[in-house]
Amino acid sequence: MAKHKIFTTSFASVYPLYVAKAERKGRTKNEVDEIILWLTGYSQKELEALLENQTDFETFFADAPQLNPLRSSIKGVICGVRVEEVEDPTMREIRYLDKLVDELAKGKAMEKILRTA
Numbered sequence: 001m002a003k004h005k006i007f008t009t010s011f012a013s014v015y016p017l018y019v020a021k022a023e024r025k026g027r028t029k030n031e032v033d034e035i036i037l038w039l040t041g042y043s044q045k046e047l048e049a050l051l052e053n054q055t056d057f058e059t060f061f062a063d064a065p066q067l068n069p070l071r072s073s074i075k076g077v078i079c080g081v082r083v084e085e086v087e088d089p090t091m092r093e094i095r096y097l098d099k100l101v102d103e104l105a106k107g108k109a110m111e112k113i114l115r116t117a
Helices: 011-024 029-040 044-052 057-062 069-073 089-105
Strands: none
Touching: 011 029, 011 044, 011 057, 011 089, 029 044, 029 089, 057 089
């Protein structure tokens, strides 16, 4: 079976869309970055290097230093699909990130987005 197109898509090409979605709703790039760092374990410097290098989504998640163990508590529907039911591990990670950015854009408090509250 062929890989989904998103796997080979550059993370840097989608990142501005995440930021724009958040900013349209009065949130910030820093909050988007905080979500990404929480989910993946990357540092800000590492994230910036990945964006600069046009790293694809598959590599972005495969090389993540420490995927947050609390990410499995992310539930709900994104793009018409329940994130907790996505079978492909890489696609599930992508959907987790989509869901977190969606929660940010909907005005949810960062403590709840990062599952600390």
